[in-house]
Amino acid sequence: MKHIIIIGGGVAGMQCASELAQQGVRVTILEKEADTGGKVKNWHKLFPTFTPASDVLSGLRHKIAKADNITIKTGCEATQVTPNSVRLASGEELSCDAVVIATGYTLFDARIKEEYGYGIYDNVITAADLEEMFNKNDVRLADGRVPRRIAILHCVGSRDEKVCQRHCSKVCCVTGVKQAIELKQLFPSADVFNFYMDIRMFGPGYEEMYREAQQKYNVHFVRGRISEVSPTIDNRLQIKAEDTLTGRPLKIGVDMLVLLIGMRANDMNTTLETDSGLQRQASGFMQPKDAFLGNAESNVEGIFYAGAITAPKNVAEALCDGATAALRVSDWLRNK
Amino acid sequence: MINFGFSISRPRVIDIDRNNLNKSKEIIAEMPELQACIGCGSCTATCTAGNLTEYNFRKVHTLVRRGEYQGAYEELNKCMLCGKCRLVCPRGINTRGVIMLIKRKLGDF
Numbered sequence: 001m002k003h004i005i006i007i008g009g010g011v012a013g014m015q016c017a018s019e020l021a022q023q024g025v026r027v028t029i030l031e032k033e034a035d036t037g038g039k040v041k042n043w044h045k046l047f048p049t050f051t052p053a054s055d056v057l058s059g060l061r062h063k064i065a066k067a068d069n070i071t072i073k074t075g076c077e078a079t080q081v082t083p084n085s086v087r088l089a090s091g092e093e094l095s096c097d098a099v100v101i102a103t104g105y106t107l108f109d110a111r112i113k114e115e116y117g118y119g120i121y122d123n124v125i126t127a128a129d130l131e132e133m134f135n136k137n138d139v140r141l142a143d144g145r146v147p148r149r150i151a152i153l154h155c156v157g158s159r160d161e162k163v164c165q166r167h168c169s170k171v172c173c174v175t176g177v178k179q180a181i182e183l184k185q186l187f188p189s190a191d192v193f194n195f196y197m198d199i200r201m202f203g204p205g206y207e208e209m210y211r212e213a214q215q216k217y218n219v220h221f222v223r224g225r226i227s228e229v230s231p232t233i234d235n236r237l238q239i240k241a242e243d244t245l246t247g248r249p250l251k252i253g254v255d256m257l258v259l260l261i262g263m264r265a266n267d268m269n270t271t272l273e274t275d276s277g278l279q280r281q282a283s284g285f286m287q288p289k290d291a292f293l294g295n296a297e298s299n300v301e302g303i304f305y306a307g308a309i310t311a312p313k314n315v316a317e318a319l320c321d322g323a324t325a326a327l328r329v330s331d332w333l334r335n336k
Numbered sequence: 337m338i339n340f341g342f343s344i345s346r347p348r349v350i351d352i353d354r355n356n357l358n359k360s361k362e363i364i365a366e367m368p369e370l371q372a373c374i375g376c377g378s379c380t381a382t383c384t385a386g387n388l389t390e391y392n393f394r395k396v397h398t399l400v401r402r403g404e405y406q407g408a409y410e411e412l413n414k415c416m417l418c419g420k421c422r423l424v425c426p427r428g429i430n431t432r433g434v435i436m437l438i439k440r441k442l443g444d445f
Contacts, residue, residue, distance in 0.1 A: 199374070211427075214371040218364060220401075223375060243350055245375045245398050252352035 001026045001069075002333055005086050005096040007078045010038020011315055012307025013102035014060040015322025016329075021067035023330045028094065029070065030086065032077040036061070038104055044134035046315055047171075047178040048205035056315060081276045083302025097333060100325050101272070101286070101298070102306040104318075105263040108157025108165065116156065116259055117229045121237060123147075123256045124229065126156075127175055130258050139186055143235075147190055147255040150183055151239055152176045153226050154196040158262030167283040169262030169312045173200045176260045177213045184217040193220045193252065195241055203314065222250065229257060263312040276300065286310050296325040304329055355403025359441050363400065363434075370397060370434050372427045379421035379431055385414045393421060393431065400438055409442045 002025040006013045009031030017027045035041065036057075043053040064070050080087040081101065087093045110118035110126050117124045122142035125133075133139040141147055154176050158169040173196065180192045199221070201207040213219040224241040232238050236253045243250040265284025272278045272286065279287040279299045288310050289297040296304050306325035307318040364371055377394055385391045391414040400408050412435050421431040 211372055214373075215368050218368065218371055220371070243398070243402065246350070246395050246402070246404075248348050248350050248399075250350040250352065250402070 002097045003028065003095070004098050004100065004329060005030060005094060006100045006102055006306075007081065007086065008038065008102035008104055008307070008309075009033075009036035009072060009074070010102060010104050010307060010318070011040050011056065011060060012104070012309075012318040012322040012325075013038070013100070014064060015319045016100050016102060016306045016326045017070050017322075018060065018063040018067060019323050019326030020329060021064075021070050023326070025069070025097075025330070025333070027067075027070045028096070029072045030076045030078050030088070031072065031074045034074055036064075036072060036074070039107070040315060042128060042131060042135075044131045045178070045182070047174045048203070048209040050178070050182075053315075056319075079271070081272065081303065083300060098302045098304065098329050100304045100306055100329060101309050102322065102325070103266055103268060103309050105285075105308040105312065106266050108163070108169075108261040108264050110156055110259045110261050112163050113156055113160075113259075115228045116153065116226065116257070117231075117237070118259060121229065121231055121257075122235075123237060124259065125256065126259045126261045127172070127179060128261065130179055134182060139183070141255055145255075146187060147183075148187075149191045149252075149254045150187075150193070150256045150258065151226070151237075151252065151254040152180055152192065152194045152258045152260065154194065154199075154260050155225065156259040156261050157264065159197065165262060165264055165283075167285075167312070168200065170200065170202065171312060171314045172260035172262055173198075174203070174206050174209070174314070176258075177201075177206075177210050177219070179258060180219040181209070181213050181217050184213075184219060191220065192217075193222055193254070195222050195224060195226050195239075197223070197225055203316075224250065263308060266309075269309075276303065278303065281311075283311075285312075296321065296328040302332070304332075350399075350402050350404055352402065357403045359405060360401050360403050363437055363441055367430070367434055367437055369427070369429050370401070372429060373397070374427060376426060378424040378426060382420045382424050383415075384418060384420070385416060389414055391415070393435070397434060397438065400442070405442050409439060412439050 006029045009029045020027050040053050077089040078086050085095050157165050201210050224244045226241045230238050239252050273280045281287045286309050288295045304325045306321045379393045380386045396411050419432050
């Protein structure tokens with residue numbers, strides 16, 4: 001029986017595993033963390049339908065549990081990859097007939113944009129922190145009070161060559177609008193201001209959600225990047241930006257600032273380039289063999305990609321990618 | 337006193353904390369569709385008054401929403417209510433209705 005190793009047990013890897021298992025090959029998922037689920041397991045609800053992230057994960061886990069030819073190895077970090085073997089950090093080497101790399105992305109470290117005060121001021125949080133608060137049903141300020149005015153800043157660590165991230169992370173706009181709605185649902189009398197550069201509502205239902213945020217939830221949208229955040233004497237946050245649609249500088253005090261941190265390429269991608277001969281893009285994400293007809297293949301025969309390893313992607317796209325990679329792998333095995 | 341020709345510039349900053357947002361909130365509550373503006377500028381591009389004067393409806397209503405009412409009423413007086421802006425608005429905002437509403441709310445400014 002052919003054996004495929006999938007590196008990464010996030011949604012793309014899990015989807016790929018369950019599709020491959022149905023085609024009668026033996027699959028091993030290598031997950032470096034203690035549990036599968038990747039970034040999605042820390043998320044509360046998914047745009048634009050507000051589907052609980054846990055629903056998606058339990059659906060995938062259910063499919064995987066039904067298959068008896070999938071092995072999940074958690075706490076396993078892959079250090080070296082060839083089409084026929086994967087070496088683990090423990091030194092163990094696993095042999096296989098093909099590899100699917102589904103290691104996803106790394107969240108941008110908001111502390112690098114020091115001017116926004118993440119890690120310096122109490123009530124500056126990231127979108128990921130806010131999802132954790134939603135999960136715990138505990139959205140509050142550091143001192144326990146309820147926020148009355150909240151700002152959400154788009155493009156933190158995206159479209160910013162000062163932090164070496166020129167690409168658009170694509171999902172943050174939609175997440176920012178989703179979180180604005182969720183905050184308004186929790187605190188109807190609070191004012192929510194989204195500071196954006198462009199609003200990129202690229203998917204079905206996204207634009208409609210944006211309009212709902214504007215019109216139904218009265219979320220304020222200000223076009224302009226926040227230049228700096230500073231504390232006020234009453235322990236709030238003072239924000240400066242340009243309201244570019246009126247051409248005037250703008251100042252506003254808020255209780256909470258949510259930074260929509262972007263997706264950046266994993267550090268491990270450089271190792272994949274040097275040790276496995278895989279091509280990387282300028283953004284640091286891996287380069288698929290072809291943008292159209294070979295989007296699940298790498299430039300190395302027998303190594304495939306699924307999910308946000310090749311570019312920022314949303315959950316639905318990562319799931320599609322997982323299935324696509326499974327098809328390409330089985331095609332390749334058949335024709336080998 | 338000797339006049340050296342210096343003067344104090346008024347700050348141009350829009351200070352949301354100092355601005356009185358009550359009128360703005362009333363306007364948005366009465367016509368929530370105004371918040372759906374995506375700032376495309378179609379209204380201003382098609383505006384006859386805007387082509388002949390500095391009148392810019394997009395800018396005026398955005399400033400009003402931020403609590404900057406000074407001069408808005410006078411600006412809106414340049415509108416001839418032809419309604420071309422309403423025909424082109426991609427978000428379907430009743431722009432002429434908005435103009436009438438803002439003028440009604442800010443009449444005492």
